[in-house]
Amino acid sequence: MNLDELYQEVILDHYKRPRGVGLREPYEGESHQVNPTCGDEITLRVHVEGGTVADVSYENVGCSISKASASVLYELVKGASVEDSLERLGEFTELMNSKGQGEGDEETLEDAVAFAGVSKYPMRVKCALLGWMAFKDALVRAEAAVPTPGGGAEQ
């Protein structure tokens, strides 16, 4: 197998210098996700303001793939509209489920296309998706707590 394909420079860079790490206030939704096979964990918060993902903050323990993925996620969705961020989530999930066939659109996924190689390794796909699962869950919680332009009732 080709290790460089999995451990792309971009991934190692995000792993060594994670962007946006640390839990911050304010936030409307928080999610805690665990990968039971290896014990990787992430706690991720989403702050939504006027239909925009104003901040994503997180603390995690895990392997290079799961940590780099959270860092890339932060860069991609911070400042994006909720709608766009959900689109990125869909694209990234599709890329991860592509079994090595997908390449990803660099225009929209940016650094996240570096994870294309990960999709060949079924044991590592979960690692790459852990932060994104937390983001999806935290966003649902945030939407439930705060009215958004697209609808959603305040609780």
Next chain:
Amino acid sequence: MEAASKLDVESIRADFPILRRKIGDKPLAYLDSAATSQKPAQVTDAMRRFTDHSNANISRSVHTLASEATEAYEGARAKVADFIGAISHDEVVFTKNSTESINLVAYAFQNAVAERGADPRFVLGPGDEVVVTEMEHHANLVPWQQLCLRTGATLRWIGITDTGRLDLEHLDEVINERTKVVSFVHVANLLGTVNPTSQIVARAKEVGALVGLDSSQAVPHLPVDVTELGVDFIAFTGHKMLGPTGIGVLWAKAELLDAMPPFLTGGSMIETVTMERTTFAKAPAKFEAGTPPVAEAVGLAAAVDYLAALGMDNVRAHEKELAAYMLERLETVDGLTVIGPRVPIGRGATVSFELDGVHPHDVGQVLDSEGVAVRVGHHCAKPTCVRFGVTATTRASGYVYTTTEEIDRLVSALEQVRKVFA
């Protein structure tokens, strides 16, 4: 370069076709036998022969195949019983795996609570205590924990010292007059520790508690004699001892099996059945509801034959050397910390470690690219991980077919890991 060994490792390796496999363009170095061992051709051949020649359900029909199948199945029971020094063949219950074996015992306690006239040794309630250790595989922790939650009994445990041994200093306090059962790990799957059993068994007997062992990592690797151990039950599994998956063993004293309420009920475990009630068969049938893993029992018997021919003393001696070599070589890797005993005394050839700044998942991935198969993760022993302040470890484990050359390949692959994540 092969260290002087009691085993002819090269000729052993010839019996394991999988060891000739390549991972990418690298030969496989299989260092994950603590998770599951590989199977020699003798085991798969025996299973195929049985399936192709004698397959039938057991203890039911009178035709030739049924009789051959029954004989093969009961023959396997006898072989396993002799292998572990059981007094009677009927003390061996075949299960699915160690987890089921331990649940079978834990549920005997739980079922006894609801059963009128149950043996008082199994009736558990508030004020009673169950003792395990902090170094259990989840298989010997969760069933007891759940039993305590359901019955109101208290779960207690023996701690671990910094060097990965059981902390027996407070043994007399942890195991006391309130203790009803002590179930502890014989050889720890994450730490590799071979636990001394006599002191714990003696203390359990002193307070009148039942005492058993999770011997999943012991029976495959060292001579185990249940009579000598003086325990009431042990659990182990086929696939870690060169046998197939899908078959495990519970050994318990005949008198205890008689007193225990059944776990799973249904076909094959009955004496007579009416619409209102059922009387049960005698052990071991009482605990083997449904069609058992017959071909797997045949495979396990072949595995027992294989190990017996090698001699368990020789297996143990070989693994002692492997453990010493592994520890010595691993300690030369920069930033590597062994989790568990660092001396090859009272430990097996299963070594967990941490590599500074690199997550075990990443370690395992790079090792795989070099053809080296190890286990990464929490090894179903999360409390042990917490005790040593890690979320996961990398674990290399050897067996009868493991060579020192494979350990060398592990060590040089670890240098490769350091390069990638420098």
